[in-house]
Amino acid sequence: MIAATTRTLFVSATLVGVDRFQSFDDFVVPSAAEVRRASAAVVFSGAFERVDAGLRLVNAGAIPLLYISGLNANAGLRPTHIVSQFSTRNPDIADLPSLIQCCVRWGENADNTLQNAFETRCWVKRRKAPGALLLITSRRHMARALTALSSELPEHALIPYPVPDAPASGSPLRPRAFEYLKYLATIVIVHIPSIDVLLGINPPLAKGCSP
Secondary structure, three states: OOOHHHHHHHHHHHHHHHOOOOOOOOOOOHHHHHOOEEEEEEEEOOOOOHHHHHHHHHHHHOOEEEEEEEEOOHHHHOHHHHHHHHHHHHHOOHHHHHHHHEEEEHHHHHHHHHHHHHHHHHHHHOOOOOOOOEHHHHHHHHHHHHHHHHHOOOOOOOOEEEEEOOOOOOOHHHHHHHHHHHHHHHHOOOOOOOOHHHHHHHHHHHHOOOO
């Protein structure tokens, strides 16, 4: 039954998705007023530029709190090195240690987009965060991240805040097409009742949200 449902969803997503390929990553940076609607910003790790954008928004007072999901070695990030990793990248932030202590939180277990979404949901539920969330990730990754996070937090408005993608070493079509296929797959996956099995590859997350 699940296999048949999965096939149906995949075919539907593919048919609908063919029309969306030209615009699936067509995101623009929101206005300052739209950013201020957010009660917190969330970064899905994977590129340092995403964290840079979040730190600069907090430093400017545009958002009160930043949450980074997937702050671990697999993403090239280490909690104990976050100040040294980002201080030279952000020289305009006068006191990065104090900024991080007051206004930045993170999760260390997520290793992919679906796990980012689950880890973020746990954080939001723990702090009982109301209001909209500003989602910071790369432009190509945004559609997939929004799909995953909206499935975990359907009651929250999500405001996309895209950052530029890393330059492609060859044709830009290939990484874009690959990301688009992953986006279509995510549409299918979030509609499968047994989605939790995908979190089983990461034991800390498979245990559910920690208190």
